[in-house]
Amino acid sequence: MAGIALSGVSKHFGAVEVIRDVSLDIQPGELVVFLGPSGSGKTTLLRMIAGLESIDEGTLTIDGVRSENLAPGRRNVAMVFQNYALYPHMTVAENMAFGLRNIRVAPDVIGQRIAEAARILEIEALLQRRPSQLSGGQRQRVAIGRAIVKEPKAFLFDEPLSNLDAALRARTRVELAELHQRLKSTMIYVTHDQVEAMTLADRIVILNNCRIEQMGSPVDVYARPASRFVATFVGSPAMNILPVTVSGSGDRLNARLTDGSLVELPGAPVNMDWRELGVRPESLTVVAEGNETSATATVVERLGERTLVYARLADGTQVTAQDRGLSSVKAGDAVRLKFDTAALHLFAADGSAWHAR
């Protein structure tokens, strides 16, 4: 259990800047997820913490120890690689023992730790197998086991689930969350899958374009995205972003959509150059009747517990709306859409955002 602090960290590969002036404080026992689109520098940042990439500028402190110049093995962090990087020629037990033998841990201690890790991960039966004899999910666990036995100050995960199939991914995600609750150790988890980030993180660090775009709890990030980028990147299906012209004053602000319909904006600040209105599909619902925005459904996806309705407004703007349960809306139907005024977002030209709640 150790805190990790990055301060003013930068990195470039040749002329290309990959990480620009990133500062970040990770509390002991916290599970922090680095989330961001491909190429945003998540892996690089993680590898810099692990010591697999050098840090060009700034400082890295692990458990209070300045570490940017320590060799990877000396930082006492464990990494779980995307493809696990299990040593294919060693058994599961040997895989786990390798790191400990290198630092001359006594054989009986090694045995104990392996047994303990195997128990936690329920891989006792696999200890004498080789990685090639394991399923994807089992390999995943062994990779975690290899990390656990080192009793590291922090666990680093680089998209550990991306090689699993959808069902296994969902299951392993839950297992990982449980593991974190049990071990209570510091973990950094890299992913570009926002569902994983939302479900696992204590705190999400959203990276974009070499920088941290937002840092906060999943609820924060979802409900109060700091920028238009975060708003569209988090949530699936993505938030609808509609160009609007905002008018009115005081408490009576209105947004006019491009099709001419009006949306009320109770409590939004005036005097900002609001350009776009953001609304998540679940806050844009199909209603039977009323004086709402009207649209034509183009594709209807019944997901069981809810139905996504892809619709076109009168002026052709595409929106994604939601209907409850198994909707009876069919492609081609005219539908009325209701904006949940308690869950609207406004984005200004300068990048600042306002949230209804």
Added chain:
Amino acid sequence: MAGIALSGVSKHFGAVEVIRDVSLDIQPGELVVFLGPSGSGKTTLLRMIAGLESIDEGTLTIDGVRSENLAPGRRNVAMVFQNYALYPHMTVAENMAFGLRNIRVAPDVIGQRIAEAARILEIEALLQRRPSQLSGGQRQRVAIGRAIVKEPKAFLFDEPLSNLDAALRARTRVELAELHQRLKSTMIYVTHDQVEAMTLADRIVILNNCRIEQMGSPVDVYARPASRFVATFVGSPAMNILPVTVSGSGDRLNARLTDGSLVELPGAPVNMDWRELGVRPESLTVVAEGNETSATATVVERLGERTLVYARLADGTQVTAQDRGLSSVKAGDAVRLKFDTAALHLFAADGSAWHAR
């Protein structure tokens, strides 16, 4: 546009039975999805229709023509393969032309058809490229284009989206649905992803264990699963299946869960050997207060528009419940769960099922 009829079709590989006595009538213009777990015979059934596998028993009629002994090329159906099987050494246009040249279609006709297909799929700009120069989604379209130019009686798709990443998969799914609406041609679509099946199908054929388990519209399959298998297979997260003992009589039937709590079953038939109660997570909601079943949350997944709460009942039974929006429930919290009595399912020992609606 042609109908396809299978009647009493069987198939085995050596001693292994893969398809057992399957009968199926596909209407012209219908989009039928074969859904089922891995190894259930979906691909085999599709390939039997295409002529890539022989039909051991039973008959196949395509557009009124008995076809089980026709060579694949003669059946006039087009297949889109899982990895597209685009000829890597030919340009997109050549890929499309290959099949037509083999049956000596006049060059100008070939040109016309390619132009037409390219227009429909918006791949005009790609015609001179090679598959390696295309993105996954573009390849997908070219594969469909190669099918379209043949003007086939039916399109056969074998998991055409499984090689795309999540975002692209969602987008392409919508495109495919639109394409079907436009072409109005008969399509058979194989997948083991229930979301795809639900969103695309006019009719879903659920295969399990060499047989058809259920056949019906997506709404049907979701709301009124014919069997416990269908119930658990369709829907994500899966339906909770809880062992119960049913007691009471007439309209006042009650199910007792293993933790002792009671669930009312208004309108369920008596005198059946009910064994299990099914309830979808969205019908098992977290409520603030009340005389409901109580449980302990183990993992909480905030998905944004809803929150999944994995919880353990007093006796340890695992259930998945749902809370609206970004729930404030935390792992370890005690929660009260409410069964939506209008959306319950009962499963009997003999496999028969009852649905509250």
Added chain:
Amino acid sequence: MLRNSRTERLVALVLVAPFLAIYLLAFVYPTVQMFRISFTDAPLIGAGRWVGLDNYLRLDNDPMFRRALWNTAYFVLMTVVPGTLIALLIALGVSRLKGRFQAIVLALFFLPYILPVSVVYLIWDWTLNFQFGIAMHVLDWLGIPRVPVFKSRVWFLPAVAGVTIWWTAGFSILLFLAGLRSIPVEIYEAAALDNSTRWTTFRRITWPLLWPITSLVFTIQLILQLKIFDQVYLFSIGGRPNDNMVLVYYVFQKAFQQNQGGRAAAVAVTLFVLVVVVSVLQFQLLRFAERRRR
């Protein structure tokens, strides 16, 4: 998949026929003939009398044959193991380099392989020439007496083995490089995080992961070097062929210089059997070694 087996067979026949024809003519038939004439006293060309096992029995106390056998074994020993190790070392060195630089260095190591044996011979015969070879000037400069490499019984086979390693290492180097490249970087990164030293990494990670390639290189080298002829023949020109006798050379001498087809065939059969036995044996041995590792 649905298949029409009759057409398929016909097509298969058409496709296989050209190869089969040449295979039967240029491989199977000569092999059968080789066994057949090894039981006769035929000259190189023409028929001979059936002599049973005579030709084989005579090999038993034929000093030249023994020398050939011994020299071949000696040569194999000196090329296969050191050759494999040297290639591995070079591959390890080259694999560290990047981009164009790597390509250039690799080219330097690989170029000899694509040269014809006679070019290799001329170059080395010149380099190690006892009177004018540059290597001798270097020896003079180092104060070491000159060594008549290709003219002395002691040095000949080791020297030819050295040249052979130089000539064929490129092939093995490439195989090793392919093997090294197929080890994922992540494995090494994991090892680094596991506090592995350079040596431990080599011994516990690289070497075992490279084992399949090593055994492949070993097998290929073994089969190749048992067939040694060209180099020994060329370097023996104007020298001491009888001292340097190897099996194929002996076949050549018996058949083409002494016109004893039958006896030559007996030697050839011996070689043939030797290669087959050794490669089967080695295959088993390596498999065994691999299994023990598991």
Added chain:
Amino acid sequence: MNAMAAQRWNFWGGIITALTLVWAILWAFPLYWGVISSLKPDDEVIRPYIELWPETPTLENYISALTTTQIGAWYVNSVAVAVGVTIITIFISMLCGYAISQLRFPGRIVLWWLILASFMVPTSALIINHFVLVANLGLLNSWAGIMLPQLIHPVIIIVYKQFFDQVPKDFREAAVMDNASEFGILFKIYMPMNWGVTTALSIVCFIWTWNAFLWPFLSVTRTEMMTITVGITQVNDAFGVYYARQLSAAVLAGLPVALAYLFFQRRVTEAITLSAGIKG
């Protein structure tokens, strides 16, 4: 790895790189020395000290090698034989590899095992009977005679089969659905899809044949029919110091393959690994 390279492994890494470099230069030195020597006049060649650059570079040796020997004819023979062997071998091996990989026919397994087994068989043991065979066919001293025993390269079939095996069967099925015939599938789909393999295998096959020594040496008696590898061992022309002349002939013989290698380096290395059954 960058951090590590930058830190503790740096020193030893540098030493190893330097050693590799020195070793590479030493390794290739005989080649350089051969070329340089071939550019020296007679008296310079045998000077008793090391002279890394000719004092008076001359092409005299090359002119003499070209004019006093039949090197031109040897080139033609080598090219003809190597090209012939390559084309025929590649063609028949591809057909055979395809049949074994894709078609089901009686004897397929037996044939496959035969091919695998002949991989181990030393062809040099067959020289006697090859000689007898080619002599009986009246093909000694002819291109066909030099080519015939060299047409057996089981490894090429093995590589082809492996590659055809790896082509996803979807392609075959897509082609079947596209009404292609069996030959259509081979020549329009499988062959063009594997041009890379074909080029690579052609390159190795060419190199092997170009470099072959024993058989061309045995089967040719007439100078003008020799291949260049055999021919250059015959350049012991008159007058004094002949080393440089021999070396110039060696350079001429090695040049085409060396140049081919330098131009197609990537392809050649790929080809070599392929020929050992490793996918590069």
Added chain:
Amino acid sequence: EETVTWWDFLGGGDGVRMKQMISDFNTAHAGKIKIDATTLEWGTPFYAKVQTSAAVGEAPDVMTYHASRIPLAVSQDILEEITAEDMSKMGLSASDFAQTTMGAVTVDGKQYAVPLDTHPIVLYYNRVLLKKAGVLGDDGRPVGMKNKEEFTATLQKLKDAGVEFPLGSVTADGNFMYRTIYSLVCQQGGELLTGNEFLAGDNGKKLANALAVLQGWTKAGLQSTYTDYPATVALFTSGKAAMMINGVWEVPTMTDLAKQGKLFDWGAVEIPVIFDKPCTYADSHSFAIPKNKGKEISPEKRAAVLEVISWMDKHSLFWATAGHIPAYKPVTETAEYKAMEPNATYSTLTANMIFDPKSTKAGVAGPIFDIMSNYFVPTLNGEMDPGEAVKSIKEELNSM
């Protein structure tokens, strides 16, 4: 036009002369006969090729052949007989040749080849170096040619004068040294084959003596060691070796180099008398007609072949510029020949020539050659004791 396929093994300076003669012949017979010549590598490769080619009907129409090897060839049945009728067709007769020479190409009374020349070995020397060391006589010949001690002293003086290799010898190749060694055995009156026994009686001792002398020179640093044929020539022509024992066929190398101004003042004399009497090994290049299996030579072609042989012999005065001594006496008797240098200088040795024993085991690249040469190299270079070598040679030869 008849095309006569011709093989020879003449790769050295004499090869150039032969090519000239062939071209002259072709010019003289334009439209009638054309020689299509191939030069193969001397020694084992040549004879192996001839043998295999003859067996498959791929042999040439005519070829050069070492007289010493004819008994072996006859035993292998690869030569056509040259009948008396042939001789007369060629306008030659046995009396045109020295008896020893003629005898060398005759087996069991049948003639199998037509001699072209005899070619002994001689001692080449560098007058400049010899003069410098003070061992050049006033007659321009080396001093110390009378006995072993004298010659050794000459070599030593050269050494003292700073010559790196007083004597260049092909010490890496037993095949070549065979000639020198056999000469030295002969100088002691020894012979190789007595009846059916090799090295009978004290002949073994004599061989050992010969080897001991040569080994002595090696040990004293007077002779180049492990030197192959080309290196020997190169050592001599580049002035590193002051003297060289080699065949007369290197004469053209010297004359041509000298003509180009690239050589010092040189000379060639009969090899020194190391033992009791002068004696020099010689062999003879002759023309033979191979017996092509399954391919009868047509009478026309045979006539053409005979014309080739006859013309070559009759024009062998030019061949003499290759150093060789023409076998055809009418040529050697001409004034022109008698004036020819250096041939004239060493022509005296014809009286002291010895040929190989007449045996199917003898001859260039024959079994005797092979066996003996294998022991010569280690002995000459000091790896092996002469007595030991002789013992092994004797054993191996007699167990053939």
